[in-house]
Amino acid sequence: QKEVEQDPGPLSVPEGAIVSLNCTYSNSAFQYFMWYRQYSRKGPELLMYTYSSGNKEDGRFTAQVDKSSKYISLFIRDSQPSDSATYLCAMVNQAGTALIFGKGTTLSVSS
Amino acid sequence: DGGITQSPKYLFRKEGQNVTLSCEQNLNHDAMYWYRQDPGQGLRLIYYSQIVNDFQKGDIAEGYSVSREKKESFPLTVTSAQKNPTAFYLCASSISTGGMKETQYFGPGTRLLVL
Numbered sequence: 251q252k253e254v255e256q257d258p259g260p261l262s263v264p265e266g267a268i269v270s271l272n273c274t275y276s277n278s279a280f281q282y283f284m285w286y287r288q289y290s291r292k293g294p295e296l297l298m299y300t301y302s303s304g305n306k307e308d309g310r311f312t313a314q315v316d317k318s319s320k321y322i323s324l325f326i327r328d329s330q331p332s333d334s335a336t337y338l339c340a341m342v343n344q345a346g347t348a349l350i351f352g353k354g355t356t357l358s359v360s361s
Numbered sequence: 362d363g364g365i366t367q368s369p370k371y372l373f374r375k376e377g378q379n380v381t382l383s384c385e386q387n388l389n390h391d392a393m394y395w396y397r398q399d400p401g402q403g404l405r406l407i408y409y410s411q412i413v414n415d416f417q418k419g420d421i422a423e424g425y426s427v428s429r430e431k432k433e434s435f436p437l438t439v440t441s442a443q444k445n446p447t448a449f450y451l452c453a454s455s456i457s458t459g460g461m462k463e464t465q466y467f468g469p470g471t472r473l474l475v476l
Contacts, residue, residue, distance in 0.1 A: 258401055282462050293365075293451050293467030294404075338403060346460030351403035 253277050256339055256352030265361045269326040273339035273352045276320065280350075282342040283315050285324045288354065289335045297337075298324065329359045364388065365468035367452050372473045374439065374446060382437045382471045384452035392457035393435035394465060397421060398449040410435055411457040439473065447475050 256273045263269055271285075282301055286294035298313035300306045300322075306313045312325040322341075326333055339352040365386045374380045386393065392411045396404040406419030410429040424443025429435055435454075439446045450471045455463040 254403070256403075284464075291449075291470070291472070293453075293469050295467065296464055299464060340404075342461045346462040349406070349461040349465070351405075353401060353403045 254339065254341060254350050254352045257355055258353055260356040260358060262358045262360065263329055265329060265331060265359055267329050267359070269329050269333070269357060269359075271324040271326075271337050271339075271355050271357070273322050273341075274320055275322075275341060275350075277343065277350075278317075278320065279343040279345075280341040281344045282346075283313070283322050284340040284342075285311075285313055286338040286340060286351075287335045288338060294338055326357075329357075331359050331361045334358050365452060365454055365466060367450075367468040367471050369471060370469070372471055373476050374473060375476050377441045379438055379440050380473070382439070382450055382452075382473070384435045384437065384468060386433055386435075386452075386454045386466075386468075388454055388466065389432075390454035390456055390466075391432070392455045392463070393429070394453040394455075395419075395425070395427065395435070395437045396451045396453065398451060398470075404451065407437065411460075446473055448473060 254275045285298045287297050288294040300313050303315050303317045310327045314323040336354040336356045338354045342349050368383045394409040395407040405421050408427040410416035426438045452468040453465040455465045
């Protein structure tokens with residue numbers, strides 16, 4: 251079983267839709283969870299960073315961590331064409347010695 | 362403007378040739394990283410450095426070498442021993458105090474192609 255699993259998509263939605271992006275993981279030692287957004291042929295940029303379980307909201311974005319299920323989600327409300335990108339989940343163990351990335355989900359928002 | 366710059370944007374390598382990718386940051390970060398990204402794959406760590414004149418191998422260091430002579434610079438050499446070098450290479454930096462828990466800021470990347 252891979253440490254981090256992420257459905258690569260592609261995921262296509264109309265403008266204004268609510269988008270749900272997800273990752274599952276197998277290592278219970280992961281404590282820090284991140285979502286990066288990567289536009290085509292660009293470097294990733296950090297969107298959300300959460301610690302342990304719970305929700306974190308920033309504008310149209312909400313990150314959710316369910317440690318009991320080893321499942322994290324990123325929700326995008328009122329999606330815009332500018333949200334079209336690849337979204338990478340990433341997670342870090344408690345000791346801070348390993349950062350593991352998912353393969354990324356490609357999202358396309360049509361106007 | 363503070364940030365990370367990578368050059369060149371595109372690089373072509375001939376068979377048996379060593380090539381060097383440049384990464385410079387003016388964020389005053391202690392830690393720097395090199396990742397490789399293949400199509401449909403997540404980022405894989407090649408090398409990282411938490412302090413000048415010191416660096417550690419990541420998960421896929423074979424066929425690559427690095428140096429860290431200055432805080433702001435972390436060049437990556439792709440040697441002829443790397444048999445499948447075609448990929449998108451990303452450099453990142455972070456404040457090093459928390460290790461991998463610290464937010465990493467990425468450069469724009471270099472795309473390496475083999476002729």
